[in-house]
Amino acid sequence: MLRLERRPEASQLMSYASPAIAIALMLIGGLLLFTFLGKNPIEGFKVFFINPISDLWGVSELLLKATPLMLVAVGLAVGFRANVWNIGAEGQLVAGGVAASAVALYFQESEGAHVLILMVIAGCIGGMLWAAIPAFLKTRFNTNEILVSLMLVYVAQLMVSWLVHGPMMDPDGFNFPQSAMFEDSALLPLLFDDGSRVNLAFVFAIGALLAGYIFMFRSFGGFQMQVAGYAKDAARYAGFSAKRMIWIGLLSGGAMAGLAGMSEVSGPMGQITEHVSSNYGFAAIIVAFVARLNPVGIFFASLLMALLYLGGEQAQQYMNLPSSISNVFQGMLLLFLLGSDVFINYRLRWKEGS
């Protein structure tokens, strides 16, 4: 029978090649999928991957969609490197969006840059507070951060739903569940004046990727987390504080997710509604893994992931494919990546039945 056998040493080269292999397999899978759906695969490929970025406006939309993914993914990667599994970035994003919106609505009458600055701070703190709950419970009671952070996603969603039906509801909005539109002083400035929606958040994202890179590869703290991720016992033996790493891992994810939430409400939304996140918190987990938890990789993986969303919309409009097509591509990408990774650490062996 077939058996998986651990390789004596995992190939460094292959660990970087596996995302590329996964993307290639996803594309092949996509071509097959289009064929089985009775569509011309070349046409499908064009509609899905080329059309969305066929003009500058399309590229700007790609950057807009990729921005929150970059922010969330780089924050998560910090924790993932130390095996701190924050699965609740979606909820932290919502919490950040809520906190930033509270500032925007409180300073409705104010002009000046302090509104945006406070919103950025509030967004980060909102996300961090939400992430602090699993961090506290983990360090204090040794609860499982995967479960706690995930469950808090639903709490955050109910919280925002309550807020936009209650305290944050637009008084002139005919009781529809949404806040008033923010004043200009609470909106992130656009980067170009050509009607595109790319805003300052993209600069935040690039900054966060740089900061993430420096922390992970050029700081002692990042090194400690890396060691803890590879070998828990070695880290403990070296005297690195496991609790501190849990806190850093969760809070950095929370801060960045909160900032992403702030940039959604203050960017393309311009108000807060029940739909603060479009699943960025979960999609960013795929991004982080496709990127090998590397900020440079996260930049490109976010663009790829964003393209899958945009392509899915185009495939619906021009090929009458169902909306789940984007999810299918995302799923294939993750599946092939995990599959490739298995073969980095293991090899297949044929063994006579035992």
Next chain:
Amino acid sequence: MILKKIISKLALLALLGAMTGAGMAADNVGFVYVSPIGDAGWTYQHDLGRLQLEKETGVTTSFVENVAEGPDAERVIREMAKRGDKVVFATSFGFMNYALKVSKTFRKTAFVHATGYKMGKNMGLVNARFYEGRYLTGVIAGEMTKSNVLGYVAAFPIPEVMQGINAFIQGARSVNPKAELRVIWVNSWFDPGKERQAALTLLSQEADVITHHTDSTAVVQAAEDQGKYAFGYHSDMSKYGPNAHLTATTHLWGDYYVKTIKEVQAGTWEPTSVWGGYKEGMIALAPLNKAIPADLQSRIRDLEKQMTAGSLHAFAGPVVDQAGKIIVPAGQNMTDEQLNSMNYYLQGVVSKVPN
């Protein structure tokens, strides 16, 4: 630069793609849906309208389903306008601000938004008086109930939902003053698990006729399982509960869509805010279950005629709220303004408004 080369190559490919896509003959109409079409519910009814539009006018249509009510909507709507769709129908409340924004850039496209309150130079609004159907189902419920307890599974306490709840009890009490209504909020437009749970709770609290203002068929199915009665909503849901399903308040968008396209093609279209009911043919009851006695059936048909003629209003005075305060005195009808700010229960509802 390698990057430049790649970009120019991509641009070339894109250009080729654009050229092969060109040469559309018939006018195209775009639809933005908030959920998957499925086989019953809010979006399903809009899609029936879309199919009717294609059949009756020969325009082509395309749609994007499951569009989140967030920034993605703007891109989808803009794509439709950019490629020259004559009309874009955005069919959920959360698309309003995005549709309005795109409409300012694409002045030649007609935008119509379903539910909401903001209009523009080239953006109109449409909604239907679903409460009229609720009143009629309330009449049936008032006659059919044995326990005098009715149940309602509701999503969020926005005016449209409150209108439905209150019209239902108004209808029931018009024939059965002993009828009372219990409401359970599930805080979701679509959550079959929670909806079913809420329905079972209502049924266990003596309710024997239930309905819902959510998007799934779970409530009808729960009533079928328990051998009680239910009304569908949005769509005819009788296949999910052949015995339980007494009828349903259904939405009919097709005629409105057809009328809009014809006006746009004739160049006579002006943005309007349409709130249509029986009179405009925008709502109707699904076929009545044979469990409803023949004389009640004919009374319902008669009430339908009165609604169509405008002589029967679901909120004809006296309308009294839970606290006994008279909202609308006898001899008057509730105004549209009052309807649009409804945030209270009327007499007969025994639950409390959340918050």
